[in-house]
Amino acid sequence: MISIIVTHKKSLAYLEDALGSIAEQNYKDIETILVYDGNEDDPSGLVEKYKDDAKITMYRLEGKSGVAAGRNLGLEKAKGEYIMFLDNDDYMCGESLKALVDTMDDDTDIVYGQVRNTWFKRAAYVTGQAEAYDGEEEVLANIDFNNYFDYCIGRYKRFQKVTVLGCLYRKSLFEKYNITFNEEQIYYADVQVMAKLFGNARKIKGTEDAVYVRRRHNDKQANPSLSQATLYETMPSLFSAYREAIGETSNKQINDYIQYMLGRFIAVEFPRRHKWGEEPEWKNEFFDELIELAKNINPKVLKGKDLKLRDVNYIKTFIKGDKAKIIKKQKSLLAMRKMARMFTDKKQMYKTITLYIFQKMPLKENWIVFESFMGRNCSGQPKYIYEYMQKEFGNKYTYIWLKDRKGIKIKGKHKSCKRWSLKYFYYMNRSKYWVTNMRQPLSIPRRDETICLSTWHGTPLKKLVFDMEDIHSANPKYKEVVYKQTRGWDYLISDNPFSTEVFQSCFQFEKEKILESGYPANDPLYAKDLEERAAKIKKKLGIPQDKKLILYAPTWRDDEMYDAGEYKFSLALDIDRLKKEFGDEYVLLLRLHYLVVDRLDMSSFGDFTKDVCNYDDITELYMISDMLITDYSSVFFDYANLKRPILFFMYDLEKYRDVLRGFYLDIEKDLPGPIFRTNDELVEAIKDIDKITAENKEKYQQFYDRFCCVDDGFAAKRVVEKVFK
Ligand code: C2G
Numbered sequence: 001m002i003s004i005i006v007t008h009k010k011s012l013a014y015l016e017d018a019l020g021s022i023a024e025q026n027y028k029d030i031e032t033i034l035v036y037d038g039n040e041d042d043p044s045g046l047v048e049k050y051k052d053d054a055k056i057t058m059y060r061l062e063g064k065s066g067v068a069a070g071r072n073l074g075l076e077k078a079k080g081e082y083i084m085f086l087d088n089d090d091y092m093c094g095e096s097l098k099a100l101v102d103t104m105d106d107d108t109d110i111v112y113g114q115v116r117n118t119w120f121k122r123a124a125y126v127t128g129q130a131e132a133y134d135g136e137e138e139v140l141a142n143i144d145f146n147n148y149f150d151y152c153i154g155r156y157k158r159f160q161k162v163t164v165l166g167c168l169y170r171k172s173l174f175e176k177y178n179i180t181f182n183e184e185q186i187y188y189a190d191v192q193v194m195a196k197l198f199g200n201a202r203k204i205k206g207t208e209d210a211v212y213v214r215r216r217h218n219d220k221q222a223n224p225s226l227s228q229a230t231l232y233e234t235m236p237s238l239f240s241a242y243r244e245a246i247g248e249t250s251n252k253q254i255n256d257y258i259q260y261m262l263g264r265f266i267a268v269e270f271p272r273r274h275k276w277g278e279e280p281e282w283k284n285e286f287f288d289e290l291i292e293l294a295k296n297i298n299p300k301v302l303k304g305k306d307l308k309l310r311d312v313n314y315i316k317t318f319i320k321g322d323k324a325k326i327i328k329k330q331k332s333l334l335a336m337r338k339m340a341r342m343f344t345d346k347k348q349m350y351k352t353i354t355l356y357i358f359q360k361m362p363l364k365e366n367w368i369v370f371e372s373f374m375g376r377n378c379s380g381q382p383k384y385i386y387e388y389m390q391k392e393f394g395n396k397y398t399y400i401w402l403k404d405r406k407g408i409k410i411k412g413k414h415k416s417c418k419r420w421s422l423k424y425f426y427y428m429n430r431s432k433y434w435v436t437n438m439r440q441p442l443s444i445p446r447r448d449e450t451i452c453l454s455t456w457h458g459t460p461l462k463k464l465v466f467d468m469e470d471i472h473s474a475n476p477k478y479k480e481v482v483y484k485q486t487r488g489w490d491y492l493i494s495d496n497p498f499s500t501e502v503f504q505s506c507f508q509f510e511k512e513k514i515l516e517s518g519y520p521a522n523d524p525l526y527a528k529d530l531e532e533r534a535a536k537i538k539k540k541l542g543i544p545q546d547k548k549l550i551l552y553a554p555t556w557r558d559d560e561m562y563d564a565g566e567y568k569f570s571l572a573l574d575i576d577r578l579k580k581e582f583g584d585e586y587v588l589l590l591r592l593h594y595l596v597v598d599r600l601d602m603s604s605f606g607d608f609t610k611d612v613c614n615y616d617d618i619t620e621l622y623m624i625s626d627m628l629i630t631d632y633s634s635v636f637f638d639y640a641n642l643k644r645p646i647l648f649f650m651y652d653l654e655k656y657r658d659v660l661r662g663f664y665l666d667i668e669k670d671l672p673g674p675i676f677r678t679n680d681e682l683v684e685a686i687k688d689i690d691k692i693t694a695e696n697k698e699k700y701q702q703f704y705d706r707f708c709c710v711d712d713g714f715a716a717k718r719v720v721e722k723v724f725k
Contacts (some may be wrong), residue, residue, distance in 0.1 A: 001029045001030065001031060001079065001080035001081060001082070002027070002029065002030045002031075002080050002081075002082045002083075002084055002097055002100075002101065002168065003030075003031050003032075003033055003074070003077075003078035003079060003080035003082070003083055003084070003171070004022055004030060004031070004032045004033065004054075004084045004085075004086050004097075005033050005035065005070075005071055005074030005075065005078065005083065005084070005085050005086070006018060006019070006022075006032060006033065006034045006035070006074075006085075006086045006087070006088055007035045007037060007067050007070030007071060007074070007087065007088060008034060008035065008036050008037065008041075008043050008088040009036075009037045009038050009040070009041075009065075009088070010038075010040055010041050011041060011088070011089065012041050012043060012045075012046060013121075014088055014089040014215065015041075015043055015046055015088045015089075016046055017089075017091045017121055017122040017215075018086055018087070018088050018089070018090060018091050019032070019034075019046055019047075019049075019050040019054050019056070020050065020091070020122065021086075021091035021092045021093070021094070021122060022050070022053075022054040022086070022092070023050045023053035023054040024053070024094045025092070025094060025095075025096065025097045025098070026094055026095055026097075026098050027097040027098035027101055029101075030054070030055055030080075030097065031055045031056075031057065031078075031079060031080060032050075032054045032055055032056040032057070033056075033057055033059065033074045033077050033078060034047060034056050034057070034058045034059070035058075035059050035060075035061055035070035035071075035073050035074050036058055036059070036060050036061065037060075037061040037065050037066065037067075037069075037070050038061075038065065043058065044058070057077070059073055059074075059077060061073060064183060066183060066186060066189075067087075067181070067189060068181035068182055068183045068185060068189035069181075069183045071085060071181050071189075072180050072181050072183065075171075075174060075180065078171060080171065081170065081171055082100075082101070082104070082168050082169065082170060082171060083168070083169045083170075083171050083174065084097070084100070084167070084168050084169070085164050085165055086165070086212075087165060087214070089215045090165065090212065090213055090214050090215055091122050091213050091215070092210075092211065092212055092213065093210075093211040093213070095209055095210070096113055096209075096210040096211055096212060097168075097210070099113065099207045099209035099210040100113055100167075100168035100207060100210045101168065102207070103205050103206070103207040103210075104168060104170075104205075105205075107202050107203050108170070108201075108202070108203040108204065108205050109169065109170045109172075109173045109197075109200075109201035109202050109203060109204070110148075110167050110168070110169055110170070110173070110197060110198065110201045110203075110204045110205075111167065111168045111204075111205050111206070111207060111210075112148060112151065112152050112166060112167040112168075112204065112205075112206045112207075112210075113166050113167070113168075113206070113207055113208070113209070113210025113211060113212055114145070114166070114208055114210065114211045114212065115163070115165060115166035115211075115212050115214060116211055116212070116213050116214070117213075117214050117215075117216055118213055118214070118215055118216065120215075121215075121659075122213075123658070123659055140155075143155050145206055145208055146206055148198070148204040148205075148206060149198075149253050149254070149257075151206065152166075152167070152194075152198065152204075153194070153198065153254065153257060154257060158261070158265075159188075159191060159238075159241070159242070159258065159261035159262070159265070160187070160188045160191065160234070160238060160241070162190060162191050162194045162195075163190050163194065163214075164190045164193055164194050164197070165190075165212055165214065166210075166212035166214075168210075169197060173197060173200065173201060174197075176200075177196060177200050179193055179196050179197060180193075181193055182240060182244065184240070185236075185237045185240045185241065186234075186236075186237055187229060187233075187234040187237035187238070188234065188237045188238060188241045189237070189241075191241040191245060192240075192241050192244035192245040192248065195245040195248060195249060195254055195258060196245075196248050196249060198249075198251070198254060199248060199249020199250070199251040199254045199255075200249060200251075231269065231273070232273075232277070232279050232281070232282075235281070235286055238265075239289050239293065242258070242262055242293050243293070245258050246258055246259070246262075246293070246296045247296065256298075256301040259296060259297045259298060259301045260301045260302060260305060262293060262294065262296070262297055263294075263297050263301070263302050263307070263312075263315040264306075264307060264311075265290075266290055266294060266314070266315050266318050267307060267311035267312075267314050267315050267333075268311070270282075270286075270290060271314070271330045271333055271334055272334060273286075274286075274287060274327075274330065275330065275334060287323070290318070291318065291321045291323070291326075294315070294318045294319045294321070295319065295321070297315065297319055299312070299315070299316055299319065302315060310332075310333055310336060311333070313329070314326075314329050314330065314333050317329045346420075347420065347443060350420075350422050350425045351425070351443065351445060353422065353425065354425045354426075354429050354445045355445055358425060358426050358429040358430060359429055359445065359447060361430060362430075363430060363431075363432055363447060363449055363450075364398070364430050364431055364432060365432050366396060366397045366398060366432070367397070367398045367400060367427070367430060367431035367432060367433070368389075368397055368398070368399055368400065368431060368432070368433040368434075368435060369400045369401075369402065369427055369428060369431045369433065369434045369435070369436075370382045370383075370385075370386050370399060370400065370401050370402070370435050370436075371401070371402040371419075371434070371435070371436040371437070371438070372436075372437050373437065373438060373457070373594045374404060374419065374438055374594075375402040375403050375404030375405070375418070375419045376404055376405055376594050377405070377408060377594065377614075377616040377617070378401065378403075378408050378409070378410050378616050378617065379521070379616050379617040379618060379619065380437045380455065380457050380521050380617075380618075380619075381435075381437055381455030381456075381457070381493060381519055381520045381521050381719075382435045382436065382437055382455060383521065383617060384520035384521050384523055384524070384619075384715075384716050385435055385453075385455070385520050385716050385719055385720060386399060386401075386410075386412070386414075386435070387411070387412070387716070388520065388523075388716035388717060388720055389720060389724070390411075390412040390413075392720070395413070398415065399412070399413070399414040399415070400414065400415045400416065400417065400427045400431060401414050401415070401416045402416070402417060402418070402419050402424065403416050403417070403418060404418060404419050405614075407614075408616060409616070415427075425444070425445075428444050428446070429445060429446070429447060431450070432449065432450065432451060433450075433451050433452075433453065433723075433724075434450060434451070434452045434453065435453045435455065436452070436453075436454060436455070437454070437455045437456060437457045438456075438457065439454075439482065439485040439486070440452070440485060440488065441485075442481065442484055442485060446488065451490045451491075451723070452488050452489050452490050452491075453489075453490065453491045453493070453719070453723050454486075454489040454491065454492045454493070455492075455493045455519075455520070455719075456492060456493060456494075456503070457634070458633075458634025458635070458637060458638070459495050459496060459498065459499045459634050459637035459638075459707060460499065460502055460506065460634060460664055461632055461633075461634055461636075461637075461663055461664060461665055461667075462555070462632050462634075462656075462661040462662070462663060462664075463506070463661050463662045463663065463664060464502070464506035464507070465478075465479060465482050465506050465507060466479065466482075466483075466505060466506050466507065466508050467502070467505055467506045467662075467664075468661065468662065482507070483508065486507045486508070486509055489509070489513065490513065491513055491514075491515050491722070491723055492507070492509060492513055492514050492515065493514075493515050493517055493519065493520075493715075493719060494514050494515065494516045494517070495516075495518055495519045495522070495637065495638075495707070495710060495711065496516070496518075496637075496706065496707045496708070496709060496710050497516065497709075497710075498664075498706060498707060499516075500514050500516050502664055515718070515719060515722055515723075516710060517710065517715050517718040517719045517722070518710035518711040518712065518714075518715035518718070519638065519711060519715055520715045520716035520719060521619045521638065522619070522638050522641050522708075522711045522715065523711075523713050523714065523715055523716055524619055524620075524623060524713075525619070525622060525623065525638075525641040525642055525711070525713075526641070526711065526712060526713030527713065530623060533623060534623045534624045537620045537623060537624050538624050541610060541612070541615075541624075543587055543610060543624075544587075547585070547586060547587045548585055548586050548587075548626040548627075549586065549587050549588075549589055549624055549625045549626050549627075550578075550582075550586050550587075550588050550589065550625065550626065550627050550628075550629060550686070551589045551591060551621055551622070551625035551627070551628050551629070551639075552573060552588060552589065552590050552591065552629045552630070552649075553591040553593075553618065553621075553628065553629075553630050553633060553635045554569075554592070554593065554630060554631045554633060554649070555593050555630070555631055555632050555633035555634075555635075556569070556593040556595045556596050557569070557652075557656070557660065558660045558661070559655075559660060566595070566597045567593070567595045567596045567597065567598075568596070568597075568598050569592055569593075569596040569598045569600075571600055572649070572651045572652075572679075573629075573649065573679065573682075574679040575588065575590075575602070575605055575608075575609060576605070577679055577683060578608075578679075578683065578686075579605055579608040579609075581683055581686070581687070582608075582686060583608045586608075586626075587607065587608060587609070587610055588605075588608060588609045588610070589609075589610050589612045589621055589624075589625060590602065590609055590610065590611055590612065590613065591612045591613060591615070591618065591621060592613045593633065596613075599611070599613060618635065619638070622635075622638065622639050622642060623642075625639075625644070626644060626645075627644060627645045627646070627647065627686070627689065628644070628645070628646045628647070629646075629647045629648075629649050629682070630646070630648065630649070631648060631649055631650050631651075631656075632650070632656055632661070632663070636648075636671075636672065636673075637707050637708075640672050640700070640703060640704055640707060640708055641704075641708045641711050643700070643704065645673060645689055645692065645693050645696075646671075646672050646673035646700075647673050647674060647676065647682060647685055647686070647692070648667075648671060648673055648674065648675040648676065649676055649682055650667075650675050650676070650677065651677055651678070653675070653677065670703065671699070671703070672696065672699060672700040672703035672704070673692070673696055673699075673700070674692060674695075674696060
């Protein structure tokens with residue numbers, strides 16, 4: 001029998017995946033020992049739900065706390081011949097236990113399977129999307145799965161990463177060598193246990209058919225995982241792990257590895273913390289402790305891996321333990337590293353120039369940097385704030401636009417520069433104001449006096465940042481990064497009371513800094529001469545005045561990615577069909593999201609389609625369109641100001657809502673138009689657009705009252721008066 005030990009403290013949503021994955025195992029000779037630590041998120045309901053299939057017995061951890069204590073209690077209670085650990089935020093694939101047991105034989109003590117990392121819940125992993133994001137393929141491609149040392153231990157660049165998860169252990173191995181988890185150790189209690197288990201096992205075998213899925217956490221603020229603590233917080237545990245692991249086994253490969261990892265820590269992690277770390281321990285206790293531990297390192301183990309010669313020399317000085325000499329060597333080590341970075345990394349060089357030169361120059365009180373959609377166009381709130389300021393203040397301010405694409409046309413006297421150029425660093429650091437509609441990179445040095453007016457770029461339908469349980473994003477530290485970036489916002493514009501509410505939770509942002517001004521980009525939608533302006537735009541685009549326009553503006557999909565900030569798009573709209581049905585009456589404007597880099601070949605549709613993906617300003621496209629088709633994009637909140645028909649083409653609704661994002665609104669009830677899944681339905685609706693409009697009139701009005709209630713054509717004025725006094 002296999003005893004599966006699950007420790008649980010928080011988050012029932014995670015635990016449900018874990019227990020569900022046990023319940024669905026095709027190997028049935030199991031027991032689940034669920035150790036409940038604390039009194040939050042009581043798992044009794046889930047135990048009831050899964051108790052028959054997962055054969056769960058629950059124990060409460062009394063008088064102590066922590067994963068180590070939980071696992072020890074589990075080991076004590078386990079009746080099985082084999083042990084498996086499952087963290088409550090992880091899960092297994094359905095065949096995993098059978099594959100592990102089938103691989104076990106009489107003289108084997110440990111069988112390991114594959115350990116995969118993911119940001120996804122079980123539903124998403126099963127659909128096969130997980131692997132693509134983790135960048136793990138590359139690391140694993142260079143490792144021979146059948147070499148247990150490389151796969152289970154050696155692949156980790158940090159000693160702390162070694163884990164007992166994903167293996168099946170013969171219980172007698174724990175008993176024979178009296179192996180338990182150190183309950184005093186808050187972090188990394190796995191590490192020395194792993195070294196002892198692997199170091200003492202008679203035989204170790206692997207099976208690629210067993211997959212253990214580790215879920216990474218990307219919500220450090222709301223739901224931290226143990227591994228997200230800072231290095232400072234975990235140092236006592238790390239010392240304890242090294243103390244207990246060093247020399248605990250006669251297995252040379254494992255012993256060498258531990259010493260090497262300690263050396264690597266001394267050279268790679270310690271010097272900058274000793275020099276610049278705020279906490280005094282880096283200069284005192286931690287320094288002493290490392291010197292003591294370093295005595296166990298045999299310099300021979302340092303060769304031939306990823307340490308540079310200067311690192312090895314530094315470690316050797318450390319082993320000798322003369323503090324003055326270590327500090328002296330450390331100085332030159334850090335200087336050499338900085339030099340190397342300066343010459344190989346342009347951004348680093350510009351950053352240094354900024355810190356030493358640009359930031360010493362006086363701040364320009366009347367300089368304003370404008371950026372819309374990472375410099376990919378000139379649109380949105382920044383454009384309309386800029387135009388208002390040009391009109392009201394003219395040369396009183398110097399306006400600087402960030403442009404990342406050729407052909408962006410901007411009216412009025414202004415300067416411009418490319419993102420990430422030296423000029424960019426210069427302007428960002430000398431200008432008092434930044435007006436931007438997206439987050440700004442943290443790697444740009446910023447002065448305390450800078451005022452950042454963040455305009456954001458839409459009322460949210462799809463859940464954002466801290467309101468999302470799982471982030472299917474390219475950046476592993478997404479939530480942490482967003483948190484830091486949004487602290488840099490001095491003002492945030494909101495279009496309606498609903499956004500004001502949501503922004504407080506999704507960005508964890510203070511209400512006092514939110515300006516519920518309405519959107520400057522929606523000002524033109526209230527212009528008295530809207531019709532004349534629209535006619536001019538149509539003419540500029542070469543569209544006959546007698547043609548009616550349908551704007552198709554879908555959003556991007558988190559799971560269709562090339563690279564960070566670059567997404568694919570597969571068109572589900574049947575343009576051929578639309579052309580046949582409506583070619584005489586309409587022109588279709590096709591506008592993909594700015595994060596989508598795919599471009600569609602529409603040459604076969606002749607004059608029926610107009611590619612407006614690179615058209616700078618979507619507000620102008622709203623002005624000329626008689627109808628909008630969209631999906632989950634926030635474009636409809638803005639378009640609704642025009643009170644023109646909106647149709648929702650949500651061909652992938654289940655995936656988008658249930659797996660990728662989730663919504664803030666009840667889309668069946670709250671949207672200002674009907675939802676369609678198929679091209680057939682959509683075509684019928686366009687044919688009957690007057691009827692559809694009449695049917696949705698009341699819903700539309702309610703929507704308008706809720707979301708368009710602030711916009712009135714004067715939002716730019718309100719914003720400018722507040723921010724620029
Ligand atoms: N947009 C565009 N063309 C599209 C889609 C969007 O120009 N086909 C622009 C619009 O200005 C829109 C903004 O990008 O308001 C945001 O687009 P979303 O599709 O909503 O996506 P995202 O960039 O993820 O913004 O809170 C805002 C959103 O929910 C998040």
